[in-house]
Amino acid sequence: MPKTNLIGAYIAAILVMLIFTLPIIWMFMGAFKTPVDIYSIPPIWWPDFSYLENFKTLLAENWSFLLNSVIITLGATVLCMIFALPCAFGLVNFQFKGNNFLADWILSTRMMPPIAAAVPLFMIFNGMGMLDTHFALIIVYAGFNLPFAVWVAMSFFRNLPKEIIEAARIEGCTWFQTFWQVALPLTKSGIATVSTFVFIFAWNELLLALFLTSNEAKTFPVVISTFSTITRTYWEFVSAATVIQVLPPIIFTLIMQRHIVSGLTMGAVKNG
Amino acid sequence: MGQIELQNVMKSFGSVDVIKDISLDIKDGEFVVFVGPSGCGKSTLLRMISGLETMSSGTVGIAGRDVTDAQPSDRQIAMVFQSYALFPHISVRDNVAFGLKIAGLPKDEIDAKVAKASEILGLEKLLDRKPRELSGGQQQRVAIGRAIVREPAVFLFDEPLSNLDAALRVQMRIELIKLHASLDATMIYVTHDQVEAMTMADRIVVLRDGRVEQFDTPVELYDRPDNVFVSGFIGSPKMNFVPAKPGANGSVVVADKVAKNIPGASEDKMASSMTLGIRPEHITYSHDGGDWEGTVTVEEQLGSDAFLYVDVPELGQITVRAVGERSFNRGDTIFLSFDPERCHLFDADEQRVN
Numbered sequence: 150m151p152k153t154n155l156i157g158a159y160i161a162a163i164l165v166m167l168i169f170t171l172p173i174i175w176m177f178m179g180a181f182k183t184p185v186d187i188y189s190i191p192p193i194w195w196p197d198f199s200y201l202e203n204f205k206t207l208l209a210e211n212w213s214f215l216l217n218s219v220i221i222t223l224g225a226t227v228l229c230m231i232f233a234l235p236c237a238f239g240l241v242n243f244q245f246k247g248n249n250f251l252a253d254w255i256l257s258t259r260m261m262p263p264i265a266a267a268v269p270l271f272m273i274f275n276g277m278g279m280l281d282t283h284f285a286l287i288i289v290y291a292g293f294n295l296p297f298a299v300w301v302a303m304s305f306f307r308n309l310p311k312e313i314i315e316a317a318r319i320e321g322c323t324w325f326q327t328f329w330q331v332a333l334p335l336t337k338s339g340i341a342t343v344s345t346f347v348f349i350f351a352w353n354e355l356l357l358a359l360f361l362t363s364n365e366a367k368t369f370p371v372v373i374s375t376f377s378t379i380t381r382t383y384w385e386f387v388s389a390a391t392v393i394q395v396l397p398p399i400i401f402t403l404i405m406q407r408h409i410v411s412g413l414t415m416g417a418v419k420n421g
Numbered sequence: 422m423g424q425i426e427l428q429n430v431m432k433s434f435g436s437v438d439v440i441k442d443i444s445l446d447i448k449d450g451e452f453v454v455f456v457g458p459s460g461c462g463k464s465t466l467l468r469m470i471s472g473l474e475t476m477s478s479g480t481v482g483i484a485g486r487d488v489t490d491a492q493p494s495d496r497q498i499a500m501v502f503q504s505y506a507l508f509p510h511i512s513v514r515d516n517v518a519f520g521l522k523i524a525g526l527p528k529d530e531i532d533a534k535v536a537k538a539s540e541i542l543g544l545e546k547l548l549d550r551k552p553r554e555l556s557g558g559q560q561q562r563v564a565i566g567r568a569i570v571r572e573p574a575v576f577l578f579d580e581p582l583s584n585l586d587a588a589l590r591v592q593m594r595i596e597l598i599k600l601h602a603s604l605d606a607t608m609i610y611v612t613h614d615q616v617e618a619m620t621m622a623d624r625i626v627v628l629r630d631g632r633v634e635q636f637d638t639p640v641e642l643y644d645r646p647d648n649v650f651v652s653g654f655i656g657s658p659k660m661n662f663v664p665a666k667p668g669a670n671g672s673v674v675v676a677d678k679v680a681k682n683i684p685g686a687s688e689d690k691m692a693s694s695m696t697l698g699i700r701p702e703h704i705t706y707s708h709d710g711g712d713w714e715g716t717v718t719v720e721e722q723l724g725s726d727a728f729l730y731v732d733v734p735e736l737g738q739i740t741v742r743a744v745g746e747r748s749f750n751r752g753d754t755i756f757l758s759f760d761p762e763r764c765h766l767f768d769a770d771e772q773r774v775n
Contacts, residue, residue, distance in 0.1 A: 312506035315473050320520035320567070321494040330523075334510045 173395075179388030180204070187384045203389035211372050215393065217362075218352060218369040221283055222397075225290035225351040226344050229298050232291070234340065237302035238328050242314060252303065259296035266293075267360045274361060281365045286358060290351040298343045305339025306332060341405040349398045369394055423484055423497075423574035423607030424449040425470065430479035432465055432631075439465050441631040443479075447609065447624075452601050455611045456618040457628035458654070463611045464579055466628070470609065471577050472496050484574045496575075499568035503580040505560045507552040507567075514548040517566045524571075538570040541600070558589045565597075569604065578610040582617065594621060615655055619643070627651050649771035652698045658728055658740045661704070665697040665766065673697065673766060676735040679712045681761045685775035692768040701728065701742035703763035708748070711756030715739065717749050731755055 179187060180203055181196040208215070240252050270289060271280070279285040309332060317327040333340070355370040362371065373390045376383040425447040432440035440462045447453050455463040468474035470481055472493035480489045488496045499520075507516050515522075517538055521531045539545045542562045552560055561581060568576055578597075582590045598621055601608050612618055618625050619639045627634045627642065627650075635647045639655075646652040652660045668674035671688045673681055675697055683697075705711065706729070715733035729741040729749055739757060749755060766774040 310504060310506065312502045312504050313508065315493075316500070316502060316506035316508070316567075317519075318473070318493045319471060319498065319500045320571075321523040323494075326523060331508060335508075 176388045176391050179384055180392045182385060182388075184383075184385055203385045204393070207386055207389050207393070211369070211390075214367050214372045215369050217283065217366055219397070221286045221290065221366065221368060222348055222351040224283065224287035225294070226348045228287055228291035229294045229347045230340065230344055233295055233298035233302050233343065234333070235328060236295075237299045238306050238332055240299070241303055241306040242324075252300070255296050255299050257296075263293060263356055267357055270357065271360050280361060281363045281367075283366045285361055286366055286368070289357055289361065290347075290354060293357075294347045294350055298347055301343045301346070302336070302339060305336040305342075309335055345402055345405045348401050352398055353394075424482075425575060425607065425609070426480075426482040427466075427470070428480045428482075430466070430469060430481065431477045432462075432469060432474065433477045439631050440469065443631075443633055445626065445633070445636060447607060449607055450605050452598075452608045452610065452621060452623045453626060454618040454622035454624075455609065455626045455628060456613065456615055456654075457634075459613060461628040462631040463613075463626075463628050465631075467577055467579055467609060467611045470575075471498055471500050473500075497573050498575045498577055499571055499573040500577040500579065501561075501564045501568050501581045503583055505552075505564040505584075507560055507563055509552050511551075512548065513544060513550050513552065513555070513563050513566075516552065516563055517544070517548075517570050519567060520571045534570050535566075538566045541569070541603070542566045542596075557585050558593065561585065561593060565600070569600070574607065576604075576606055576608040578608065580611055580613070583612070583614070590617075597621065615657065619655070625655075627654060645773070646698075646765060647773050649696055649698065649767050652765055652767070656700055658701050658742070660698045660700050660765070661736075661739050662696050662698050663736045663739075665695040666693065667691040667695070675759070678735055681759065681764070683761050683764050683766050683775050686766045690768070690774045691766075692774075694769050695774065696767045696771065697759075698765035698767065699759045699763065701740040702744075703760050704739065704741045705758045705760060706741050706743060706749075707756045707758075708754075709756065711758040713739075713757040715755055715757060717751055717753045717755055720749060720751050722747075729755065731757065733757065 178194075178196050181198050181200050182193060183200065183202075186193045186196060236255075240248055274280045274282075274285045313331060313335070314327055317331040318324075322330065353370060354368075355374060358368045358371050359374070362368065369390065373387060373394060376386045376390065425445070427443055427445040430440060430443045431438065443466065455466060457463050465474055469476050470483075472488065472491060472495075476489065480487055482488065483496050483498065493500075508519065511519070514535060517535050518531050521534060526534075535548075536545075539548060542565060544559075544562055544566055547555060547559060547563070552563065555563065561584075564581070581597075582593050585593060594617060597610075601621075610617075610621060619642075622639055624636060624638055625642055626636045629650055634654075635642060635651045642651060642655050646655060646660075649662065653662070663675055666674045666677070667688065668680040671682060671686070673683050673686060673691070673695070675681065713733045713736060715731040715736075717729050718732045718738070719728075719730040721728040721730075725745065727743045727746040727749070729743055729746070731739045731741055733739050741755075741757065743749065764775070768774050
């Protein structure tokens, strides 16, 4: 590539990157500013990073909601995996009449907008006395992510060499042992990928949490939304809360990234 | 006891019949090879014995027990796959011990069996490695180790050597023959390579289009093939086929020119249109004279043998195997004669007559 073209490409890349990162950088800066600094003109570009009052105040009043978010998100991720992985394994490995239809049907449920389910879910959980409980949100988040999780997990199980599954069965494994001892360890990367997506969805979900919780099981995104009131928006708290909100997905993704490696099945079967 | 009985076994995928009514009786301790061209159903038949493939009809018995509806794990079998199918996430030791652990054997017993199998196959130094750290030949050994350690009644091999290079294939072939002799177990081996079939088998099942064409010893298949297909499939270079008709006094007239009396070919069995088969090594050749005159078009010199491809106007191309021959070159005139004692005669339905 000629040098001028390369410079142009770099400038374009930096511009696009700035469009995406500037709001995040601005939000990050805002978390360390006083209310006065936030509205000061000219703007304060470089805040005092030792100023942690926003975080202290925020966490002192809302730590229980943060804990709710952690419990619900982890619970939903685990529950979703518990159902999605065996389901995907079965759909890939068991030949029965209508298994393709069943897989399509599972995916089709993903097409329903969450808002369409919000009111019925409210009615159901209200009737069962489960409104504003952790378990209600765990079920809902796991359920909403199941179609996606099943489909992605199916693609990973489908990529497993058929002979490996057959070898396990010949060696005396039951279907469950084949799933547990052979298929799961070989699809670690897939499981890491799926669970990361489910985690991020559940962690960031706002709409259903607004409908189904009020206080006991209120999640952190709902808390953030309350900083914007009729009279004013508390930008310092919104910023601080958003910094806290984005940290767990980043940490979770970094942890999982170690496992999201290709070539885990290398050496499994000889090709060609 | 590892005898296998297949009775009227059939397999259809939709409207396509892949295996068409096969019945076989394989004796305990026998090394049987399924051989045939691609798509003949040999792997499907093996998978039906293993239980990995369901049957449309028929029964399978292993070691005197009807296992038609049994899971693969309940059939006392071990299988070695073409792709080896090792478990990549565990060590060689754990791969070999996998089935024993699943069966819940005590650890010291597992260790003893793994040590014994490793010794037989020379795997001792590889036990702590992962499969991806091994060469193709070593991976194949591990796959065989995983099979023998469980001491099954029957071993099933699905083209296990086809991914190895030629030299390693020959070496592994010899090792498998030795292994069969030492284990004295029933083995079924699928291959499309007739050399493997001929060198390893006690008996060979030749398959075509889901049917058994012949089930016999390698020598019998070579010396007395039942039909044109088996004649052409077994032997390399393949048998020569020329048109033949009944002649006077029970003789057979080849290409309307030369009449010969073929032993065992009685007049009542002959048809108006027949095929005469003669193997390349059973053709006599000369510079001076013979029944057929032709021209050498290609000479493949192997040192020990030479394969001469001869264009005979009345017969088409004839392949001649000439042992230690150096005197013929491309373009030379050559005279050929067929030894009637070694000829195979087939009727219009391609079935053996003599």
